[in-house]
Amino acid sequence: MKYLTSVWFIVCTIGPAPVYSLQVKDPKCRYRVHLPEASWHTAYDACTGSDWTLAKISSLTEMYLIDLVLQEVNGLFDDPVVSDSTGVWVDAFLRSSNNESMSQDCKSLDPQLPVTVTRTGPGDMLCIYYNRTAQTFLTDDCNTKKTFICESRSEALQDCMTVSTITNLKNGSPFDICLDVDIPSGTTDCKSRCIETPVCYTFTGDCYLFRYKNTCITGLGRSPPATLTHKSFFIHNAADYPVSNAKPLSEWCPELTPEVMQEKIDNIQRNLTVNRKETNQYIRTLTSAPDERRSARNIGIVGVSVICGVFGVIILSDCTGVIKAIQSKCGAAKDR
Ligand SMILES: *[C@@H]1O[C@H](CO)[C@@H](O)[C@H](O)[C@H]1NC(C)=O
Ligand SMILES: *[C@@H]1O[C@H](CO)[C@@H](O)[C@H](O)[C@H]1NC(C)=O
Ligand SMILES: *[C@@H]1O[C@H](CO)[C@@H](O)[C@H](O)[C@H]1NC(C)=O
Numbered sequence: 001m002k003y004l005t006s007v008w009f010i011v012c013t014i015g016p017a018p019v020y021s022l023q024v025k026d027p028k029c030r031y032r033v034h035l036p037e038a039s040w041h042t043a044y045d046a047c048t049g050s051d052w053t054l055a056k057i058s059s060l061t062e063m064y065l066i067d068l069v070l071q072e073v074n075g076l077f078d079d080p081v082v083s084d085s086t087g088v089w090v091d092a093f094l095r096s097s098n099n100e101s102m103s104q105d106c107k108s109l110d111p112q113l114p115v116t117v118t119r120t121g122p123g124d125m126l127c128i129y130y131n132r133t134a135q136t137f138l139t140d141d142c143n144t145k146k147t148f149i150c151e152s153r154s155e156a157l158q159d160c161m162t163v164s165t166i167t168n169l170k171n172g173s174p175f176d177i178c179l180d181v182d183i184p185s186g187t188t189d190c191k192s193r194c195i196e197t198p199v200c201y202t203f204t205g206d207c208y209l210f211r212y213k214n215t216c217i218t219g220l221g222r223s224p225p226a227t228l229t230h231k232s233f234f235i236h237n238a239a240d241y242p243v244s245n246a247k248p249l250s251e252w253c254p255e256l257t258p259e260v261m262q263e264k265i266d267n268i269q270r271n272l273t274v275n276r277k278e279t280n281q282y283i284r285t286l287t288s289a290p291d292e293r294r295s296a297r298n299i300g301i302v303g304v305s306v307i308c309g310v311f312g313v314i315i316l317s318d319c320t321g322v323i324k325a326i327q328s329k330c331g332a333a334k335d336r
Contacts, residue, residue, distance in 0.1 A: 022072065022195050025157040028233060031055060031069045032150045033088065035170075035236045040127035041244040043089045043148035044104070054091040055151040056103060057137065060112055063130070066090065066149060070132050073234045075198040077175070077212045087129035087138065089148035094126040094139050095249055101128060101137075106253035113137060125249035142246055160195055162232035166224055170236045177224045178216035183207035191229065202230035212236075 022028065038046060047054045057063055070088065092109060094101045099117055101109045109115060114136040115128065127142035130149075140146070152158055171177050180199055187193060190207040194200040200209040202224055210224045254260050 022160060022198075024160060024192070024195060026160050027065065027157065028069045028072060029158040029160040030152040030154075031066065031233055033069060033073045033234050034148050034150060034241075035234075036240055037086065037145035037147055038089075038241045039145055039243070039246070040089050040093070040142040040148075041246050042241050043146070044091075045244040046241040047148065047150035051153050052150045053153055054089065054104070055149040056091045057109065057113060057128075057130075058103065059110055063113060063135075063137075066130060067132060067135065069149065069233055070130075072198070076201050076231070076234060079214055086144075086146045087131045087140070089127065089129050089146050090137070091151075092128035092137065093142070093249065093252070094128060095253070095255075096121065096124055096126055097255075102253065104252065115139075123246075123248055125252075158232065160232055161191060161229050163227060163229050164235075165227050167226075168238055169228065169230070170238045171224070175212045175214065175236065176216045177201060177210050177228075178213040179208055179220045179222045180211040180213075181209040183209065194231070200231070201234070202228040 032052070034043070034046060044054050055062075055066055057066070066088075091104050092101055092115075093104075094115075094117065101113075101115045103109065116136055116138055117126070118138045119126070119140060121139070121141040125142060126139035127144075128137050128139055129146055130136075131138050166177070169177070181197065183190070183193055187207045190203045190205065190209075193207055194203045194209055197209055199211040201212060202210045204210075204222070204225055208222055249255075
């Protein structure tokens with residue numbers, strides 16, 4: 001009873017743990033949402049680095065995770081225009097000729113994923129984006145500019161804070177990094193404070209927290225530090241990303257034309273045609289296979305006996321002659 005009381009005391013004083021709060025290293029921090037908006041191909045190239053790729057959507061779990069990341073990113077803004085108005089490019093596109101949706105490695109998407117073909121576009125390829133409001137994947141012309149989301153290729157948890165200089169992160173129209181909260185004196189772990197506070201993007205050494213806003217209230221006398229430690233899952237690049245040329249679908253995933261089919265068949269044939277001397281058939285011509293049947297063994301025994309008998313008779317009949325010859329030789333020697 002005493003034990004129960006203390007449990008209740010702890011629950012009542014501390015309160016139920018928040019349903020979800022960001023950890024210092026968190027599954028969501030394997031993702032990075034990028035601005036400014038870019039075409040799908042530009043986004044693809046902007047993400048692709050040794051450790052990063054455009055976010056994969058191989059399962060519903062990944063869709064929910066991406067959704068949570070976008071929710072977290074929207075929390076940084078006073079006006080959640082970042083991802084809801086245009087959608088967010090992910091690693092998927094659609095072959096317009098047959099509405100087949102696939103990832104960059106041409107694997108068909110999980111049929112459980114909600115993909116809706118919402119427009120027909122130029123060329124053979126439509127690109128797929130995530131619409132948070134509708135919680136579905138929709139298609140659009142790949143040249144449309146959208147926010148995009150990259151993902152770390154490493155499964156390991158990533159630090160939710162990273163360091164940039166303010167000049168690399170856009171600080172000005174349409175968004176400013178503005179003072180939002182001043183934490184009471186005596187607080188020392190400003191980084192944890194920022195991670196725990198959904199609106200906090202970055203902080204100063206004395207625990208003033210900053211967030212994105214359309215316009216800062218001027219006259220507060222504080223600006224973000226020139227080198228910021230900030231939440232890693234949102235990057236607002238100061239400059240536009242270098243524009244990449246659109247690559248047609250046929251260069252990502254060749255269509256199964258008769259020529260492509262023939263090449264695949266040739267390849268398989270080449271792989272199946274192995275050295276004739278390594279085949280079992282060839283090896284069997286050189287060795288005899290064991291035959292474990294009783295009848296086979298009996299026939300063998302009879303054969304061997306017959307052969308031995310014939311030779312035995314010949315040898316034995318010779319033997320008597322030989323013995324006689326020896327005996328007569330020996331007798332002659334004695335007589336001398
Ligand atoms: C996203 O979905 C909502 C609700 O269905 C819709 O009103 C909005 O136009 C969609 N936005 C885009 C960019 O598809
Ligand atoms: C692809 O889907 C769209 C929208 O649902 C539809 O209008 C179009 O006919 C489909 N195309 C094919 C080849 O199935
Ligand atoms: C043939 O073998 C090569 C090398 O072992 C492999 O890379 C290729 O994918 C194979 N092709 C087919 C069609 O199995």
